[in-house]
Amino acid sequence: MIGWDFSALEGRLHADEPWWNFEEDCRSALSSAHVVADLGTGGGERLRALLKEVDWSGKQVTATEGWDPNIPVAREALAAWDVEVHRYESERDQRMPFADNSLDLIMSRHESIDVAEASRTLSPGGRLLTQQVDGHDAEEIHEWFGEPYEYPHVSSQQYVEAFEAAGLRVDVVDDWRGTMEFKDVTALVTYLALVPWDAPGFSVDEQKEKLAVLDANRPIQVTQRRFRIYGTKI
Ligand SMILES: C[S@@+](CC[C@H](N)C(=O)[O-])C[C@H]1O[C@@H](n2cnc3c(N)ncnc32)[C@H](O)[C@@H]1O
Numbered sequence: 001m002i003g004w005d006f007s008a009l010e011g012r013l014h015a016d017e018p019w020w021n022f023e024e025d026c027r028s029a030l031s032s033a034h035v036v037a038d039l040g041t042g043g044g045e046r047l048r049a050l051l052k053e054v055d056w057s058g059k060q061v062t063a064t065e066g067w068d069p070n071i072p073v074a075r076e077a078l079a080a081w082d083v084e085v086h087r088y089e090s091e092r093d094q095r096m097p098f099a100d101n102s103l104d105l106i107m108s109r110h111e112s113i114d115v116a117e118a119s120r121t122l123s124p125g126g127r128l129l130t131q132q133v134d135g136h137d138a139e140e141i142h143e144w145f146g147e148p149y150e151y152p153h154v155s156s157q158q159y160v161e162a163f164e165a166a167g168l169r170v171d172v173v174d175d176w177r178g179t180m181e182f183k184d185v186t187a188l189v190t191y192l193a194l195v196p197w198d199a200p201g202f203s204v205d206e207q208k209e210k211l212a213v214l215d216a217n218r219p220i221q222v223t224q225r226r227f228r229i230y231g232t233k234i
Contacts, residue, residue: 001194003043008194012187018180018226022131023061025230026107029129030054033105037098037121040064040111041085043070047107051081062087076136078210090114104130111191112151115159118164122233128168131161134175134225138194138198141222145208149198156227168231175227182222185215 006013023046030036031054038047042065051061052183061081065074066089074085086097098121106118108130118128135154142149156175162172182188189211192199204211214220 001069003045003077005043006191006194009187009190010084012108012183013180013191015180015224017180018131018174018176018228020174020176020228022109022129022228025130025228026050027053029105029107029127030056033127034059035103036061036107037103037116038089039088039106039108039113041070041074041078044074044083044085046109047083048077048081051078051083056081060088062098066090066092068176090117098193101126108132109202112154115162115168116166116211119233122168126233127171127230128233129228129230130159131226131228132156134151134227137225138180138222141192141199143201144214145199145207147179147201150197150200156229159227159229163229163231167234169234172228172230176225178224178226180222180224182218182220184218185211185220188214188220217226 027050030050036059036106041047044063047063061083063074063078063083063085065071065085065087071085073086076084088097096117100120101123103121104123105128106122110131110133112132122128132154135149135151141147158171160170160173182191189204192202
């Protein structure tokens with residue numbers, strides 16, 4: 001994976017989208033925000049697409065990225081917007097690289113959040129918008145290959161509790177289930193290589209028989225689980 005790009009699976013993976021539009025919600029929040037951070041920006045692709053669509057003059061936009069190979073990718077992608085990309089990862093670093101009460105919008109798509117830290121850095125009235133992958137996403141992959149869930153605790157309920165404990169009012173919370181369909185096992189194996197944390201112990205050699213059964217019954221369907229939660233610092 002370079003950046004956050006699934007084009008290697010173009011035409012071989014079809015993934016439903018949630019009924020809400022997270023990008024539209026971020027665009028709308030961004031239009032009235034001044035000091036903004038995108039957490040876990042990947043290669044900056046998502047933030048760049050958003051910035052292309054809003055008037056960003058007068059805004060100060062920053063990002064964090066925790067996976068070292070993607071830091072230079074994100075910096076280059078976002079250079080035209082003067083976006084500073086900080087090295088930060090909530091599971092590794094204690095403190096977000098922002099001062100108390102300094103941000104009025106935090107966005108995070110599919111990246112773990114230290115909600116207490118996010119709340120510390122938001123000014124009163126500031127907003128946190130996140131879409132997350134539920135910890136029990138892609139349950140079939142875990143069943144087929146005997147892989148334990150890496151983040152079983154991640155759920156909308158856990159986030160609601162974390163928001164409330166951190167002094168964030170919950171404005172919106174929704175769960176969604178949909179389908180992801182792989183054309184064949186080559187597409188499935190490519191996906192597992194791009195998202196290695198979904199099945200860290202997976203190897204083609206050890207799973208040859210299971211893969212043959214799946215390929216004989218293609219297309220291969222997997223259940224996606226997502227949730228969104230938006231809050232405001234009180
Ligand atoms: C799921 S990605 C989401 C990126 C971005 N927020 C988006 O929605 O397009 C979350 C994080 O995983 C990182 N990442 C990508 N490949 C990785 C890998 N092989 N190991 C660890 N982290 C990885 C990305 O750089 C990013 O920070």
